[in-house]
Amino acid sequence: MPSNAGTTRLVIVESPAKAKTISGYLGPGYVVEASFGHVRDLPRNAADVPAKYKGEPWARLGVDVDNGFHALYVVSPDRKQQISKLVKLAKEVDEIFLATDEDREGEAIAWHLVETLKPKVPVKRMVFHEITKPAIQAAVANPREIDRDLVDAQEARRILDRLYGYEVSPVLWKKVMPKLSAGRVQSVATRIVVERERQRMAFRTAEYWDILATLAVAKPGEGPRTFNATLVALNGDRIATGKDFEPTTGRVRAGAGVVHLDEGGARGLAARLADRPFTVTRVEEKPYRRRPYAPFITSTLQQEAARKLRFSSQQTMRTAQRLYENGYITYMRTDSVNLSETAIAAARRQIVELYGKRSVPPEPRRYTGKVKNAQEAHEAIRPAGDNFRTPGEVAKELSAEEFKLYELIWRRTIASQMTDAVGSSVSVRIRAVSSAQEEADFGATGKTITDPGFLRAYVESSDDENAEAEDAERRLPTLVKDQPLTADELAAQGHHTQPPSRYTEASLVKALEELGIGRPSTYASIMQTIQDRGYVVKRGQAMIPSFLAFAVIGLMERHYPRLIDYDFTASMENELDEIAGGDHAAVDFLTSFYFGSTNGTGDQAIAHAGGLKKLVTENLSEIDARSVNSIPLFTDDEGREVVVRVGRYGPYLQRALPGAVSGSAPASAPASGEGEGEEGGSQGDRAPIPEGLAPDELTPEKVHELFLGGGGERKLGDDPSTGEPIVLKSGRFGPYVASGERKSSLLRSQSPDSLTLEQALQLLRLPRLIGVAPDGAEVVANNGRYGPYVKRGDEFRSLDSEDKMFTVTLDEALALLAAPKTRQRRAAAPPLREMGNDPLTEKPLVIKDGRFGPYVTDGEFNASLRRGQTPEELTLEQASEMLAEKRAKGPAPKKKAAKKAAPAKKTTAKKTTAAAKKTTAAKATAAKKTPAKKAAPKKATSTPKE
Secondary structure, three states: OOOOOOOOEEEEEOOHHHHHHHHOOOOOOEEEEEOOOOOEEOOOOHHHOOHHHOOOOOOOOOEEOOOOOEEOOEEOHHHHHHHHHHHHHHOOOOEEEEOOOOOHHHHHHHHHHHHHHOOOOOEEEOOOOEOOHHHHHHHHHOOEOOOHHHHHHHHHHHHHHHHHHHHHHHHHHHHOOOOOEOOOOHHHHHHHHHHHHHHHHHOOOOEEEEEEEEEEEOOOOOOOOEEEEEEEEEOOEEEOOHHHEOOOOOOEOOOOOEEOOOHHHHHHHHHHHOOOOEEEEEEEEEEEEEOOOOOEOHHHHHHHHHHHHOOOHHHHHHHHHHHHHOOOEEOOOOOOOOOOHHHHHHHHHHHHHHHOHHHOOOOOOOOOOOOOOOOOOOOOEOEOOOOOOOHHHHHHHOOHHHHHHHHHHHHHHHHOOOOOEEEEEEEEEEEEEOOOOOEEEEEEEEEEEEEOHHHHOOOOOOOOOOOOOOOOOEOOOOOOOOOEEEEEEEEEEEEEOOOOOOOEHHHHHHHHHHHOOOOOOOHHHHHHHHHHOOOEEEEOOEEEEOHHHHHHHHHHHHHOHHHHOHHHHHHHHHHHHHHHOOOOOHHHHHHHHHHOOOOOOOOHHHHHOOHHHHHHHHOHHHOOHHHHOEEEEEEOOOOOEEEEEEEOOEEEEEEEOOOOOOOOOOOOOOOHHHOOOOOOOOOEEEEEOOOOOOHHHOOHHHHHHHHHHOOOOEEEEEOOOOOOEEEEEEEOOEEEEEEOOEEEEOOOOOOHHHOOHHHHHHHHOOOEEEEEOOOOOEEEEEEEOOEEEEEEOOEEEEOOOOOHHHHOOHHHHHHHHHOOOOOOOOOOOOOOEEEEEOOOOOOEEEEEEEOOEEEEEOOOOEEEOOOOOOOOOOOHHHHHHHHHHHHHHOOOOOOOOOOOOOOOOOOOHHHHHHHHHHHHHHHHHHHHHOOOOOOOOOOOOOOOEO
16 A cells, blocks of 8 residues: 655554554555553553652552552553664654554553653554554554553553452462462452362262163164153152252252152162153153354453364463454454354355355354453454455465364354254154053153254354254154053163352353453463462363462452452443443542542442551451461361361361360460461371362362371381381471381382381381392492482492382492493483564573573573463463563573682692691681671562553
8 A cells, every 4th residue: 555655654553563454555665663562551560660659558469549549550560672663663654553462462562662662753543453554554554543542441450460469469478478479360260260169178078879771762764763862750759860969068959859869769669660661751852943152252262262273361362363463364362253244244255155046144243242341343253355265275374273273163153154954853752651550751852953954064162072962953753642661671870969160261251250350361360370379270171279379369358358349340341341331430440449539430348448458457466377377278077177287388187186276276376477387386197188189179088198198297116126216207309218217218119008017117228239240349229219220339220110129139230330321312302382582682582491490492591480370371472571581681690600719839748737727726816806797687578460
């Protein structure tokens, strides 16, 4: 698209990939450059605060709360070079177009660019929802001004999150553990996961039985000869199913009015029904119709990508970002299910081409969103352009994960404009009378799809992996009332009630969306944050809360319940929406929330409590850290309360002595967050909790096992040679046996609960002297870091089993030691992942596996992946930022090599010794005369986390 003659325009986008794509659609006279995302933010720590503000009381917050909540913004260190480049370009052009994303965050970035660059030429806002040539040309031709209401809403959100994080996080430091963080949305998301785990911990399973009958028709017509039916009622009373049991007791719900069959009852009834006639008593047939699903929005895309592709939220959004920036899909952060007229037309044309005219409904389909507080004004996520490219047409251009996600989006979009799936469903009741005159009713359902409609293109998955697919058919024979049937088989089958499923990233995003918490641009970061903070870990797809999360949420629930209330958090989103719409002032909202003024629009419950500031400072003394860090489990058979303690070295079990109250401590006892750790507190048995054990797996049986071979000491017997007791203990590195001064860790093949006295004696005799070699050197067997081995002097050889340590003979050991070493030098391991070039330095980035875990490197600087980050999910932008921080700190100081002493002159031993004595004496005298300088007190450098 040619520019006006002699006019040069600078177009600023967020990423280099987007810049590259857009520059191809603009003609000469346009310079397209990237800002690399956010260009400035509130200071991250004290070092970021400019010198002239360091003395201000509000500097730690980065927000002047007493002067209209004025925010102090600083340019990120790793953006300064790019900002300098943009400033230079801004001076060389006639006009600037800010082409950041069309949402609140993109609007705020555009505003920050203006504030930072301070351009002297006209600035226009350029918006689009897909990166195609027509869309870019239309955006250039129809610019607008920066929307200050959207900017104010985003700034209010940023300040709100800073105030929340910086005021609440220090409470967690004092009462739970240093370096923890609280966040307006992350804390609520963590609470949702913790509450589900509590339900699982309180759950008590129940067993129930029914009968599965394989029934056959005498004269098969249309359909199969046999089908399955399940016992549903006995003598008119319904047979109990899983929904009829109380989840916390495992008992049938009061007033359920059901028959609870056990194994004996089910098997006995099946025997009494054998060879009895079965008769159809009712047949109900209904039409089946299923409408297609709406096109993807951000949350539903993340949910389906998790179910179908096993993508994490971060992986989904990272892949979608690449597809968007390279012109394959529309903008991927949206909660709108609308499709433009051109998109609907493109979908309908393609349906006719691929599936025929019968698959297109007479009228285009329109969808209405159900998301609370829907904010974004974009289209749904769909293939870009006015003519959709099929997955086959783009397959060679995309990576494997890009292709999978594109195909998912394409299929969902196409299906949304197709005809309904139609068919019929049938429900059948069958009765048999047992030999004891019991009336047993069986039920069966069938479904037949006569026209699959949209199901030919797309079938949605379910969070329940056992759920039947929507395109699955269950065909029954043609049945009529009073038709006789025979039972080919009657099988009693048992079932157990199941605890509520753990959240996955997909279902947690869905829960947040239904509660009106978070926004399309925040879901992926919320999922990542709660994992990075150590509050949630993933096991497969399931999200499991840590005991640390239990302690943090317990504190918040008891002392700041409003701050993690679902309605309150959703109301904050409502208030921000109203600011974005120009209906309320951001300053009034922030004042009410922070100081408690009821004149503004902030939450009244917080306001009447005096505001956030007063809430977190005045209640601090009321928080009993020891109680907060104690998570009650149950009381055992001996009346001892068993709790999980969250200590400085991790969670551990404690079983109180009889009569002691485990969940509290005397007023003089130090709290965990204030120095108690694992040393202080009330006395009782302790046992470490193995890493990876989920909270709901701490059953009474498991706890007993951990105390048996864990922190609860167990005497195995006495050493016959010394008379000293041999005790099984548990330490930081696992279980071990001890007797007097001797200690030895258990072998990998040994279990604490089955360890015998004889095995303990063997362990305590390690290292075992096998004998003496012909050269007089001792030959020993022992267990080491890399397994069992034999040793003579400096020569080592591995043994092929742990048992060999106790049985290997001297001749066998010498033969093994005489054999050449077979270990070969290992070739350098290939990188875990190649990420592409760093946007800032253009150096290739790779992720490698190191001694302390995976790290990203550009060949010069290394940055370890943070807790919760995986090599597969780390984005190029995150890797670039991590390495930029490393570069900003500079290379690690090299250790100075010890200076080589000058060659000593030849002298007698006596002279050398005398000189050494004189030197030592002189130093001692000087030390006495010179008073030692006191070390300057270190300044606190901790910064609250948001």
